[in-house]
Amino acid sequence: MKSVIQQASRIIVKVGSSLVTNEGRGLDHSAIARWAAQIASLRALGKEVVLVSSGAIAEGMLRLQFSARPTDIHELQACAAVGQMGLAQIYETSFRAHGIGTAQVLLTHADLADRERYLNARSTLTTLLRLGVVPIINENDTVVTDEIKFGDNDTLGALVANLIEADALVILTDQRGLYSADPRKDPAAYLIEEAQAGDESLEAMAGGAGSSIGRGGMLTKVLAAKRAARSGAHTVIAWGREEDALVRLAQGEPIGTQLTAPTARLTARRQWMVDHLHTSGEVVLDAGAVQKLTQEGKSLLPIGVIAVNGKFRRGEVITCLDESGKAIARGLTNYTGSEVRRIMRHSSSEIEAILGYVEGPELIHRDNLVLL
Numbered sequence: 432m433k434s435v436i437q438q439a440s441r442i443i444v445k446v447g448s449s450l451v452t453n454e455g456r457g458l459d460h461s462a463i464a465r466w467a468a469q470i471a472s473l474r475a476l477g478k479e480v481v482l483v484s485s486g487a488i489a490e491g492m493l494r495l496q497f498s499a500r501p502t503d504i505h506e507l508q509a510c511a512a513v514g515q516m517g518l519a520q521i522y523e524t525s526f527r528a529h530g531i532g533t534a535q536v537l538l539t540h541a542d543l544a545d546r547e548r549y550l551n552a553r554s555t556l557t558t559l560l561r562l563g564v565v566p567i568i569n570e571n572d573t574v575v576t577d578e579i580k581f582g583d584n585d586t587l588g589a590l591v592a593n594l595i596e597a598d599a600l601v602i603l604t605d606q607r608g609l610y611s612a613d614p615r616k617d618p619a620a621y622l623i624e625e626a627q628a629g630d631e632s633l634e635a636m637a638g639g640a641g642s643s644i645g646r647g648g649m650l651t652k653v654l655a656a657k658r659a660a661r662s663g664a665h666t667v668i669a670w671g672r673e674e675d676a677l678v679r680l681a682q683g684e685p686i687g688t689q690l691t692a693p694t695a696r697l698t699a700r701r702q703w704m705v706d707h708l709h710t711s712g713e714v715v716l717d718a719g720a721v722q723k724l725t726q727e728g729k730s731l732l733p734i735g736v737i738a739v740n741g742k743f744r745r746g747e748v749i750t751c752l753d754e755s756g757k758a759i760a761r762g763l764t765n766y767t768g769s770e771v772r773r774i775m776r777h778s779s780s781e782i783e784a785i786l787g788y789v790e791g792p793e794l795i796h797r798d799n800l801v802l803l
């Protein structure tokens with residue numbers, strides 16, 4: 432068996448609280464420096480990497496001199512806000528040593544459920560990757576209460592994998608992978624080397640967190656793999672202190688537990704788009720635009736739109752019709768219905784003059800477009 436990471440070009444790496452904070456004793460600077468070095472090697476292989484890192488609360492607890500995890504939600508939020516400064520600082524320094532810039536991105540689950548914010552987060556992250564930056568993501572703990580109680584970045588990692596259609600999610604934790612039972616409790620537990628993401632028998636094997644600092648345990652990791660698989664991303668769960676784990680995975684060595692996605696990436700995305708049956712609006716295209724979309728695999732530009740039906744917001748799914756009224760494609764719109772009415776039949780270079788801003792030269796980018 433070869434690791435799926437060898438073929439993956441866009442990878443989400445999630446490092447858990449139990450790892451990054453070395454069981455709660457502040458941030459483990461040398462471990463973080465080693466992951467940064469490995470990610471730099473992955474980048475040199477041409478892979479794009481997004482890091483989802485926990486550890487803000489644990490670092491904040493240390494800085495604010497809490498000896499135990501506070502139970503008061505607002506004290507937890509204060510810890511997260513203080514500790515996030517430490518996290519950002521250490522990642523920036525560690526990646527700088529390899530000539531790589533980092534960006535701090537704080538997200539909530541609600542951000543990713545909102546179509547417009549979803550599209551904005553997606554565009555920002557893909558732009559950062561294009562600019563050669565490593566985005567460092569954490570939950571925006573200041574504004575949420577539910578997530579902070581459960582403290583689960585595994586789910587966030589999967590949501591980000593769906594968001595930017597990553598090929599793989601690597602969850603680094605304090606165990607060598609998923610075992611048949613919690614190895615802290617069952618000495619006979621054995622490592623599961625490979626399984627299909629979403630296989631329900633895995634959920635029964637996975638227990639809660641074993642350490643005092645980790646929260647979600649294995650169950651959130653198994654569920655994250657199931658979620659990541661919805662957009663076709665494979666998941667690997669591995670021990671974060673395994674020597675050069677990320678680099679060896681990229682060389683094809685199977686390490687930890689590999690949970691493969693049953694559906695291919697593009698099929699999964701198409702399915703998601705086609706499932707949005709209730710599209711909010713329609714645009715009618717001229718023959719030239721129909722040709723570009725259906726024959727040449729191009730994006731839809733406003734110049735090819737001749738009419739708009741219905742109301743829709745940025746980020747919603749709209750249907751593209753040809754002049755006879757036949758639906759030919761569906762996709763996520765970069766502009767609202769009223770904006771499209773103003774920019775249709777115009778070239779993309781005129782968008783700024785008409786609207787005063789540009790969300791992108793395309794009305795629907797080809798990555799967000801499915802032909803019917």
Ligand SMILES: Nc1ncnc2c1ncn2[C@@H]1O[C@H](COP(=O)(O)OP(=O)(O)O)[C@@H](O)[C@H]1O
Pocket residue numbers: 446447448449450603604605606608609610611612613614615636637638639640641642644645646647648649650
């Ligand atoms: N089947 C299992 N296999 C491996 N670890 C398990 C299993 N069930 C429960 N665990 C526990 O999950 C813990 C990892 O989860 P957690 O502490 O939340 O880590 P992280 O902070 O990396 O998210 C392990 O230390 C282990 O005790």
Ligand SMILES: N[C@@H](CCC(=O)OP(=O)(O)O)C(=O)O
Pocket residue numbers: 446447448449484485486487488489511569570572582583584585644645646647648
């Ligand atoms: N966002 C918080 C907690 C997230 C968290 O601990 O998640 P996990 O690593 O999945 O146990 C933090 O940075 O401390």
